Amino acid sequence: MTGNSRDTVSGDFGLSIEEPLIFEQDSPGALGVDWPEADIGADRLGGLARSGPVGLPSLAEPTVVRHYTRLSQKNYGIDTGLFPLGSCTMKHNPRLNERMARLPGFADIHPLQPESTVQGALALCREVQRWLSVLTGMPGVALTPGAGAHGELCGMMAIRAALDAGGAANADRRRVLVPDSAHGTNPATAAALGFEVVSIPEDGRGRVDPERFEALAGEGGVAAVMLTNPNTCGVFENDIRRIADAVHEAGGYFYCDGANFNAIVGRVRPGDLGVDAMHINLHKTFSTPHGGGGPGSGPVVFSDALAPYAPVPRIVEEDGALRLEEANGRAFGRMKAFHGQMGMFVRALAYMMSHGADGLRQVSGDAVLNANYLLRKLEDVYSAPFAHSGPAMHEALFDDRALRDTGVSTLDIAKAMIDEGLHPMTVYFPLVVHGAMLVEPTETETRASLDRFIAIMRGLAERAKDGAPLTEAPFHAPRRRLDETQAARKPVLRWQAEG
Amino acid sequence: MRYLPITGADRSEMLQAVGAPSVDALFSDVPEDALLAEPVDLPRHAGEFEVEQRLSRLAARNRAAGAGPFFCGAGSYRHHIPASVDYLIQRGEFLTSYTPYQPEIAQGTLQYLFEFQSQVCLLTGMEVANASMYDGATAAAEAVMMANRVTRRGKAVVSGNLHPHYRDTAATLARFQGFTLEAGPPAPAGGEDLASRIDGETSCVVVQYPDLFGNIRDFSELAEAAHAKGALLVVVVTEIVALGALRPPGEMGADIVAAEGQSIGNAMNFGGPHLGLFAARTRHMRQMPGRLCGETVDADGRRGYVLTLATREQHIRRERATSNICTNSGLCSLAFTIHLTLLGETGLRRLAALNHAGAVSLVRRLGERVVTPHFFNEFTVRLDGDAAEAVERLAGEGIIAGVPVSRLHPGAGLDDLLLVAVTETVGADDIEALAEALS
Numbered sequence: 001m002t003g004n005s006r007d008t009v010s011g012d013f014g015l016s017i018e019e020p021l022i023f024e025q026d027s028p029g030a031l032g033v034d035w036p037e038a039d040i041g042a043d044r045l046g047g048l049a050r051s052g053p054v055g056l057p058s059l060a061e062p063t064v065v066r067h068y069t070r071l072s073q074k075n076y077g078i079d080t081g082l083f084p085l086g087s088c089t090m091k092h093n094p095r096l097n098e099r100m101a102r103l104p105g106f107a108d109i110h111p112l113q114p115e116s117t118v119q120g121a122l123a124l125c126r127e128v129q130r131w132l133s134v135l136t137g138m139p140g141v142a143l144t145p146g147a148g149a150h151g152e153l154c155g156m157m158a159i160r161a162a163l164d165a166g167g168a169a170n171a172d173r174r175r176v177l178v179p180d181s182a183h184g185t186n187p188a189t190a191a192a193l194g195f196e197v198v199s200i201p202e203d204g205r206g207r208v209d210p211e212r213f214e215a216l217a218g219e220g221g222v223a224a225v226m227l228t229n230p231n232t233c234g235v236f237e238n239d240i241r242r243i244a245d246a247v248h249e250a251g252g253y254f255y256c257d258g259a260n261f262n263a264i265v266g267r268v269r270p271g272d273l274g275v276d277a278m279h280i281n282l283h284k285t286f287s288t289p290h291g292g293g294g295p296g297s298g299p300v301v302f303s304d305a306l307a308p309y310a311p312v313p314r315i316v317e318e319d320g321a322l323r324l325e326e327a328n329g330r331a332f333g334r335m336k337a338f339h340g341q342m343g344m345f346v347r348a349l350a351y352m353m354s355h356g357a358d359g360l361r362q363v364s365g366d367a368v369l370n371a372n373y374l375l376r377k378l379e380d381v382y383s384a385p386f387a388h389s390g391p392a393m394h395e396a397l398f399d400d401r402a403l404r405d406t407g408v409s410t411l412d413i414a415k416a417m418i419d420e421g422l423h424p425m426t427v428y429f430p431l432v433v434h435g436a437m438l439v440e441p442t443e444t445e446t447r448a449s450l451d452r453f454i455a456i457m458r459g460l461a462e463r464a465k466d467g468a469p470l471t472e473a474p475f476h477a478p479r480r481r482l483d484e485t486q487a488a489r490k491p492v493l494r495w496q497a498e499g
Numbered sequence: 500m501r502y503l504p505i506t507g508a509d510r511s512e513m514l515q516a517v518g519a520p521s522v523d524a525l526f527s528d529v530p531e532d533a534l535l536a537e538p539v540d541l542p543r544h545a546g547e548f549e550v551e552q553r554l555s556r557l558a559a560r561n562r563a564a565g566a567g568p569f570f571c572g573a574g575s576y577r578h579h580i581p582a583s584v585d586y587l588i589q590r591g592e593f594l595t596s597y598t599p600y601q602p603e604i605a606q607g608t609l610q611y612l613f614e615f616q617s618q619v620c621l622l623t624g625m626e627v628a629n630a631s632m633y634d635g636a637t638a639a640a641e642a643v644m645m646a647n648r649v650t651r652r653g654k655a656v657v658s659g660n661l662h663p664h665y666r667d668t669a670a671t672l673a674r675f676q677g678f679t680l681e682a683g684p685p686a687p688a689g690g691e692d693l694a695s696r697i698d699g700e701t702s703c704v705v706v707q708y709p710d711l712f713g714n715i716r717d718f719s720e721l722a723e724a725a726h727a728k729g730a731l732l733v734v735v736v737t738e739i740v741a742l743g744a745l746r747p748p749g750e751m752g753a754d755i756v757a758a759e760g761q762s763i764g765n766a767m768n769f770g771g772p773h774l775g776l777f778a779a780r781t782r783h784m785r786q787m788p789g790r791l792c793g794e795t796v797d798a799d800g801r802r803g804y805v806l807t808l809a810t811r812e813q814h815i816r817r818e819r820a821t822s823n824i825c826t827n828s829g830l831c832s833l834a835f836t837i838h839l840t841l842l843g844e845t846g847l848r849r850l851a852a853l854n855h856a857g858a859v860s861l862v863r864r865l866g867e868r869v870v871t872p873h874f875f876n877e878f879t880v881r882l883d884g885d886a887a888e889a890v891e892r893l894a895g896e897g898i899i900a901g902v903p904v905s906r907l908h909p910g911a912g913l914d915d916l917l918l919v920a921v922t923e924t925v926g927a928d929d930i931e932a933l934a935e936a937l938s
Binding site: 019022023031032033035036037040041043044045046047048049051053054055057058059064068071072073075076077078079080083088090092094096098099100101102103104105106108109110111112113114116117118119123124127131134135146147149150152153157160183184185188189193194197235236238240241266268269273289290291292293294295297311326327332334335337338339340341342344346349350352353354355356358359360361362363365366368372373377390391418423424429443444445446472474477478480481482484486487488491494495496 | 500501502503504505506509510512513514516517518519522523524525526527528529530532533534535538539540541542543544545546547550551553554555556557558559560561562563564565569571573574575577581583585586587588589590591592593594595596597598599601602603604605606607608610611613614616617618620621622626627628630631633634635636637662664665667668670671674675676677715716717742743744745746747759766767768769770771772773774784790791792793794795796797798799801803804805807808809810813814816817818819820822823824826827828829830831833837839840841842843844845846847848849850852853855856858859862872873874875890891894899902906907909923
């Protein structure tokens with residue numbers, strides 16, 4: 001026996017029940033779905049019928065329901081508690097949105113059935129475009145990208161297409177300026193499109209130094225800047241207009257990573273700041289569920305300069321009817337099959353309609369207030385490198401200076417939070433501060449929940465100084481720390497029958 | 500506002516703690532003239548009933564597939580989804596969880612991803628599968644890029660019978676990444692010669708199985724021809740239920756399988772979200788895009804699961820990542836794996852057989868106008884006139900007859916062709932209705 005209190009007959013305790021793989025519960029003869037045997041007669045498979053079994057296990061419905069219920073109980077979700085993952089905006093996911101997305105008129109329609117039979121769906125897409133356009137102050141909206149990083153790809157392809165349209169003069173524009181604090185997807189996206197990534201160092205205030213930026217932009221060959229604003233250091237880039245002017249003067253475009261749009265939604269329009277393209281993570285700001293890692297949705301808003309290059313399909317109105325435009329001479333191409341993440345559009349629109357212009361303004365206000373509150377209540381025990389660079393936006397950034405000489409790391413604090421019933425914050429990101437802890441409470445937490453978080457975090461800092469065994473946490477989660485080295489060194493990526 | 504719990508009293512006290520006179524004062528770093536003084540010009544907040552009413556009105560303006568005979572396919576299929584699937588994926592611990600970067604409290608997600616990857620391997624006959632991609636089209640585009648990395652070549656030979664949206668998604672990346680995509684013209688009756696187009700520059704051959712027109716063929720010889728020239732075979736599957744009845748691509752020598760998994764567990768949703776499946780050979784594992792879940796042990800020696808081989812990914816490698824991909828289709832992969840677990844070996848085989856039986860029965864009724872010799876649950880019919888017009892006319896009569904080829908191949912001279920899919924949700928009376936309407 002190892003661990004603590006695991007002294008039951010079964011090894012399980014209370015609601016913490018071990019659950020084998022479905023393959024280990026195979027019960028040949030059991031059925032989870034009652035389909036009849038088909039009477040085909042001669043098949044038309046041209047000799048390509050499967051010759052042997054697929055190898056899938058057989059389980060009856062009660063076993064299946066219990067299996068996934070037990071698995072779900074090993075997960076932490078927003079429904080469970082505070083989920084302060086910085087730059088991920090884990091806010092409440094209203095169930096109304098789920099109900100709306102499941103209306104047969106939205107869920108049970110085919111992307112290629114006659115356009116005359118899906119006018120409501122096309123109108124809904126247009127309505128989502130209208131909300132996003134008004135909220136961002138940007139005229140063009142491409143709906144199709146399937147996630148945030150996919151939106152980045154879309155935005156940067158539009159920039160490349162616009163530069164290419166400028167002819168030979170732009171052929172050498174290959175440099176994309178990216179701050180060190182950026183999400184990894186920014187440099188990965190730029191590199192994937194053949195751009196050369198030039199990193200912009202952080203200036204000591206958690207921001208881009210405008211003079212340094214102007215110098216870099218002045219070196220020529222600039223295609224674009226990719227800037228997150230509010231940035232991942234948790235502050236607003238107050239020189240954003242100078243940065244926008246500098247990149248435009250250099251002949252490049254301004255791509256804004258919209259991951260942190262929640263901090264400014266309803267109060268600031270990126271279009272007023274000189275942005276040319278920005279993706280919007282509907283699963284962040286507009287609360288479509290993260291679902292354990294997707295599906296996401298990453299519409300991109302464009303300035304007048306870039307809107308003509310947006311990908312197909314586009315929704316156009318003709319003779320009072322909406323239709324899908326599948327070809328357009330200036331469109332740079334296509335992002336994925338069909339017309340975008342419709343199921344996510346329904347959820348996001350339900351969310352936007354529920355909040356309205358007034359509610360969305362309160363969203364950003366409360367999100368920012370909550371983050372500042374946490375920052376002020378914790379900065380005396382956890383060091384906050386940019387606490388005096390101006391008000392925090394919707395997240396509070398700490399480094400690990402306060403943990404120095406305790407033997408406890410950022411990771412240990414994160415794992416100790418698990419034992420306290422919290423999901424950890426984002427750790428070791430952004431890369432510009434040592435042992436980063438990026439805390440984003442969002443606007444959907446109560447004051448009591450924030451105060452509980454503060455009390456726990458202060459307590460953990462104390463315990464770290466007192467030499468508590470945090471380096472071994474968690475003790476009370478479904479699993480202790482997992483051996484990631486073994487997983488990578490000897491990858492076992494699937495179940496296989498023994499023998 | 501029902502989703503916002505901070506009260507006026509909370510706000511005053513918190514502002515005091517923060518040392519700010521107002522919420523607006525917290526935005527002092529924003530250029531003053533860019534700060535909106537008033538809410539933007541959009542409607543004000545609305546109660547749940549009002550939102551429900553307005554969205555229901557929009558939904559009512561769409562003709563749901565369940566309202567009558569329905570035969571659309573071409574990459575999105577209407578299959579029955581058991582009630583327990585939709586219930587289970589809406590459990591909050593699944594629905595509202597994040598990517599499982601903290602494995603100690605995400606074993607639920609990680610274990611089902613491990614089971615999902617195992618199921619995808621079994622279905623496709625491949626050795627390793629990832630935790631899913633955005634959709635089939637992006638999976639196919641990533642497959643081409645992976646083949647380019649593996650072979651260090653830059654030319655993909657693409658079947659003319661690959662779904663045009665898939666082709667265009669890959670072609671868009673090709674345009675910006677500087678690789679070549681050589682796509683042939685569509686061949687509705689099949690029989691393309693792809694082997695002769697492979698040369699020493701070819702990174703991969705991309706085929707679809709069943710193809711856009713419904714044709715199925717054995718790609719074993721093509722695989723050999725590709726391998727002989729050092730190229731990979733990429734097999735795209737847009738109707739994954741087919742692999743319950745057909746020989747899997749892995750048995751034909753495929754190196755990468757990129758598929759659309761929507762058919763199992765997921766509604767059509769007007770085309771999204773769908774579910775990209777991606778499977779390959781173990782020897783190319785480290786060149787794969789996307790998230791991978793692997794088995795390991797915890798500090799107490801108990802079996803557990805983690806995301807692994809992350810050194811391929813953007814959050815570690817930044818500009819040197821194998822792909823910029825940062826997400827999968829988590830909840831769609833959960834729906835897929837639950838539905839496939841319910842189906843099991845027998846259920847999947849029966850489901851596939853029912854699909855094929857329905858298609859065979861309609862093909863028998865339509866006779867010689869069917870141009871697809873061998874098929875699974877979808878085939879191509881040649882009509883006397885314009886297929887798009889016929890579809891529009893029949894929609895007026897309550898029958899959604901299928902997808903006109905001109906919708907996907909406009910101006911290709913294929914305007915009289917109609918793609919017809921028959922799944923288990925199509926009844927004998929539906930088949931009769933369409934056969935009658937087309938006669």
